[in-house]
Amino acid sequence: MSKRADAAPTAALGALLVEALRVTYRLPGGRGGTVPALRGISLTLPPNRILGLLGPNGAGKTTLIQTLLGFVKPSAGTVQIFGAAAGSRAARARLGYLPELPLFYPYLTGRELLDFNGRLFGLAPRVRRARAADLLERVGLTPAADRRLAAYSRGMLQRIGLAQALINNPDLVILDEPTSGLDPLGRLEVRRLISDLKTDGKTILFSSHELSEVELVCDQVAILSAGRLLRHGNPTDWQQPGESLEQLFVREIQADRAGNAA
Amino acid sequence: MRAAGAIACQVWRELYRRKDIYVLFILLGALLLTLVSGDIFGVAGAGRYVLEAGLLLAWAFSLILLIATTARQLPTEEERGTIYPLLAKPLTRAEYLLGKWFGCWAAIWAATALFYLLSAGVVWGQGGAVGLPELLQAFLLHGLLLAWLGAATLALSTRCSTAATMALAWIGLAVSGLVAPAVPTVVAQAPAVSRELLLALYYALPHAALFDLRVRAVHQWGAAPAGAIALTAAYGLCWTLFFLLLAWLGYRRKRFKPTT
Numbered sequence: 001m002s003k004r005a006d007a008a009p010t011a012a013l014g015a016l017l018v019e020a021l022r023v024t025y026r027l028p029g030g031r032g033g034t035v036p037a038l039r040g041i042s043l044t045l046p047p048n049r050i051l052g053l054l055g056p057n058g059a060g061k062t063t064l065i066q067t068l069l070g071f072v073k074p075s076a077g078t079v080q081i082f083g084a085a086a087g088s089r090a091a092r093a094r095l096g097y098l099p100e101l102p103l104f105y106p107y108l109t110g111r112e113l114l115d116f117n118g119r120l121f122g123l124a125p126r127v128r129r130a131r132a133a134d135l136l137e138r139v140g141l142t143p144a145a146d147r148r149l150a151a152y153s154r155g156m157l158q159r160i161g162l163a164q165a166l167i168n169n170p171d172l173v174i175l176d177e178p179t180s181g182l183d184p185l186g187r188l189e190v191r192r193l194i195s196d197l198k199t200d201g202k203t204i205l206f207s208s209h210e211l212s213e214v215e216l217v218c219d220q221v222a223i224l225s226a227g228r229l230l231r232h233g234n235p236t237d238w239q240q241p242g243e244s245l246e247q248l249f250v251r252e253i254q255a256d257r258a259g260n261a262a
Numbered sequence: 263m264r265a266a267g268a269i270a271c272q273v274w275r276e277l278y279r280r281k282d283i284y285v286l287f288i289l290l291g292a293l294l295l296t297l298v299s300g301d302i303f304g305v306a307g308a309g310r311y312v313l314e315a316g317l318l319l320a321w322a323f324s325l326i327l328l329i330a331t332t333a334r335q336l337p338t339e340e341e342r343g344t345i346y347p348l349l350a351k352p353l354t355r356a357e358y359l360l361g362k363w364f365g366c367w368a369a370i371w372a373a374t375a376l377f378y379l380l381s382a383g384v385v386w387g388q389g390g391a392v393g394l395p396e397l398l399q400a401f402l403l404h405g406l407l408l409a410w411l412g413a414a415t416l417a418l419s420t421r422c423s424t425a426a427t428m429a430l431a432w433i434g435l436a437v438s439g440l441v442a443p444a445v446p447t448v449v450a451q452a453p454a455v456s457r458e459l460l461l462a463l464y465y466a467l468p469h470a471a472l473f474d475l476r477v478r479a480v481h482q483w484g485a486a487p488a489g490a491i492a493l494t495a496a497y498g499l500c501w502t503l504f505f506l507l508l509a510w511l512g513y514r515r516k517r518f519k520p521t522t
């Protein structure tokens with residue numbers, strides 16, 4: 001299967017290296033009930049790629065992202081980010097993260113939010129100011145930079161969220177549904193931004209339900225279903241002639257479910 | 263440590279924009295000026311009682327501000343979900359807690375300084391006298407009480423909601439400040455077994471009343487011996503460290519409910 005294709009040789013250089021990862025949630029109540037959210041995932045992402053993380057609801061996308069960030073501890077297996085353990089300080093210093101719901105401080109202005117996040121990375125004031133101005137420009141928020149976040153629209157919050165994810169000039173950018181809540185123009189801008197990040201040499205991993213969008217920017221996709229990795233690699237390798245990513249996705253998931261039922 | 267500083271600044275920025283402190287400051291000024299203009303106490307005794315009222319209000323306001331501000335820090339970040347992007351940054355949980363505690367404490371102690379200055383200012387304005395060394399000592403120990411009380415509130419808030427934390431902090435403070443000092447007198451009449459228990463409790467609790475030097479300041483009894491102040495300060499510091507440690511133990515491995 002093609003998910004094996006780029007595993008071995010680049011493993012040492014991988015921006016992201018996931019090996020036999022299992023995550024089992026314990027259900028609250030203490031009766032010993034468990035939910036297997038990830039059941040043995042292995043995947044390698046070489047630097048400077050854009051990986052789209054796909055899967056139906058409940059497939060384990062958010063769980064995988066939260067494990068990469070160190071919020072969720074694996075029940076088995078390992079996760080390494082540029083050779084450092086997930087959740088370690090070294091790993092976090094090279095990460096940028098946009099949560100699925102952009103939740104920020106209503107009393108801060110956009111510029112202040114960026115400055116605050118820059119301070120958390122220990123950036124000097126001059127660097128913070130310059131980066132904040134640059135990022136605000138890139139996400140199109142310069143005119144609203146000094147307005148409180150409480151007055152931002154959903155799309156503006158999404159964009160300031162993207163900007164804060166980039167304040168430390170991260171090598172690996174993890175975005176949970178970066179285009180949700182954006183109008184078509186906003187989506188286009190975000191796609192451009194993601195492509196620019198790749199040009200800058202960064203590695204990007206993002207989850208999305210917008211397959212047409214994924215098709216436009218990603219050079220790899222990973223399809224999760226019920227905690228297992230169905231496919232990982234370049235979708236053109238498995239697409240039948242004239243088949244869209246969406247059609248491929250539906251075909252894969254249905255085949256998997258039929259296989260599980262049999 | 264730099265990250266802890268960033269967290270503390272964030273607390274200040276929020277307080278600065280919430281305006282609670284200004285409101286209480288203006289309220290204090292208005293109340294004191296009413297007292298003075300009404301000349302309720304007669305010219306001779308005025309200064310002393312205005313200062314007494316001012317310091318009483320300074321205590322009340324600082325405790326209200328401290329408990330309310332500290333109690334909401336951690337629960338709010340969790341409810342808003344802002345904790346997730348924070349924990350994805352190279353910031354340890356210890357730094358996060360330290361920043362929150364320091365931010366709340368420093369801001370409220372600074373506000374307390376304003377309340378003291380205003381009270382003393384009104385007395386001076388009326389031509390009254392204020393014993394400066396006593397007032398400074400009172401202010402110092404007041405700050406230490408705020409330090410350990412803030413740490414205790416933060417420790418509670420690692421496991422409780424804002425409302426529950428506030429309730430428990432007030433109950434704890436009432437026990438520490440009002441019930442504990444009464445223990446020695448009660449002990450004399452208690453049966454042997456509960457006597458031991460009461461005394462154990464008495465020594466185990468932090469004593470809020472030790473940090474309250476208002477009476478000395480109001481009646482200008484002169485500065486307390488430096489040794490006594492230093493000892494009380496050290497006692498307050500120990501409790502602060504203890505509660506900070508408790509907060510860290512409560513928060514170190516805490517899991518947050520998933521947002522998605």
Ligand SMILES: Nc1ncnc2c1ncn2[C@@H]1O[C@H](COP(=O)(O)OP(=O)(O)OP(=O)(O)O)[C@@H](O)[C@H]1O
Nearest residue numbers: 025035037056057058059060061062063064520522
């Ligand atoms: N904290 C939790 N406790 C118990 N089970 C959980 C927890 N979080 C997730 N799960 C379960 O783990 C599985 C994977 O969930 P996850 O949120 O990772 O899916 P997802 O792919 O992000 O879905 P969506 O597309 O809806 O966001 C689901 O079956 C879910 O019910």
Ligand SMILES: [Mg+2]
Nearest residue numbers: 061062063522
């Ligand atoms: Mg999800």
